[in-house]
Amino acid sequence: MRSIEEIINRQLNRWEMEKNQRQDETAPGELTSIKSIVTVSRQRGSRGAYLAERLAEHLDYQLLHREVIDEICKSSGYRRRIIESLDARVRSKIELWFEAFFKGLYVDASDYFRHLYKVIMSVSEHGGIVVVGRAAAFILGREQGFHIRTVASLPKRVDNLVRFQGITTDEAEREIIESDNERAAFVSNNFRHNIDDPGVYDMIINMSYIDVDDAVKMAVTGIRAKSLIVHQVL
Numbered sequence: 001m002r003s004i005e006e007i008i009n010r011q012l013n014r015w016e017m018e019k020n021q022r023q024d025e026t027a028p029g030e031l032t033s034i035k036s037i038v039t040v041s042r043q044r045g046s047r048g049a050y051l052a053e054r055l056a057e058h059l060d061y062q063l064l065h066r067e068v069i070d071e072i073c074k075s076s077g078y079r080r081r082i083i084e085s086l087d088a089r090v091r092s093k094i095e096l097w098f099e100a101f102f103k104g105l106y107v108d109a110s111d112y113f114r115h116l117y118k119v120i121m122s123v124s125e126h127g128g129i130v131v132v133g134r135a136a137a138f139i140l141g142r143e144q145g146f147h148i149r150t151v152a153s154l155p156k157r158v159d160n161l162v163r164f165q166g167i168t169t170d171e172a173e174r175e176i177i178e179s180d181n182e183r184a185a186f187v188s189n190n191f192r193h194n195i196d197d198p199g200v201y202d203m204i205i206n207m208s209y210i211d212v213d214d215a216v217k218m219a220v221t222g223i224r225a226k227s228l229i230v231h232q233v234l
Contacts (some may be wrong), residue, residue, distance in 0.1 A: 004071050008078055008110040011062050015085040015126050019069040029128045035061070035127035036227055037145040038219075041195065045157025045172065045177035046207045048150035051131055054216050056130040059097035059223075064123065065132040090125050091219050097121060113190055133183075138191045147200065150215075154178045202226060 036053065038213055040046020049065065072078045083091055115212035120139045123129050130201040137147035154176070187195040198204055199233070203222045205215050 004068055007068055008072060011064075012078070012081050012085065015082070016060070035129075036223060037124040037127055037136075037140070038223060039140065039145055039147045040130060040132050041137055041183075041201070042133075042150040043150070043157060044176045045160045045181075046150040046152040047160055047212060048207075050146075050147070051150055051205075051207075051212055051219070052130050052146075052218050054186045054212055055219055058216055058220060059128075059130070060129050061128045063130050063132070066134055069116070069119060069131065072119050073112055079115060079119060079122075082119065082126075082182050084232045086122060086125055094118065094121050094125065096231070135187050135191065135195075136209050138187060138193060142200070142202070144228050146219075148204050148219055148222075149196075149201045149204045151204060154168060163177045175220065 015179075017097075038059070038061065040052040040055070041114075042051075052065075053063055055061075062092050072082065088095070098114075100122070101117060116134060117139055120134065120136050122129065123131065124140055124144055137145075137149075138148070152171075154166065157176055158169055158172045160164060161167055162169055165172070167175070184195045187193055193200070201221060205218060207215065
């Protein structure tokens with residue numbers, strides 16, 4: 001398994017290469033075609049992280065999980081490379097969004113949250129990414145990307161953790177409660193929003209009785225359908 005640093009450097013090199021290719025292949029004034037970004041929010045134990053992994057493989061997208069995002073947020077070097085791999089016009093657009101977002105309610109936001117916002121907005125402009133967690137759907141909004149939330153019944157989530165994490169039932173229940181509370185608090189504190197609000201997501205998948213393979217097919221259908229609508233509007 002590759003280290004977090006290897007994953008980040010590999011993706012940064014890929015983005016820089018794709019930027020150079022777009023500059024070589026795109027005529028002046030012509031719009032470039034960017035792949036979508038997919039976000040996956042999940043209840044602990046609902047197998048959302050595994051769904052994200054399978055979805056990234058199916059789409060040939062890069063998977064960015066929580067640990068990778070956090071490492072990028074901590075490193076000024078990584079953040080700078082991501083920004084520099086974007087076109088100047090896009091960099092200016094992100095700066096305008098950044099200033100608007102942190103006006104008013106968000107003026108006291110932590111440094112980490114400011115870095116997180118800029119990182120998510122930047123990777124969204126590159127596209128071809130599946131982001132797991134970190135409230136990415138709330139940062140991007142409904143107009144940008146495709147946002148999935150996975151849920152499942154409590155017994156199913158407990159059973160999944162016992163089966164796939166090798167922990168006891170009591171440990172699984174504690175992990176689920178702590179994780180649910182932590183994720184809900186992060187969204188509430190930073191966005192004044194409810195993480196379970198269905199209006200935030202393009203698709204909510206109840207994994208209690210749905211196989212991961214079928215969930216991937218459902219997600220791909222939804223991504224393509226939204227992409228067609230967005231392109232028609234544009």
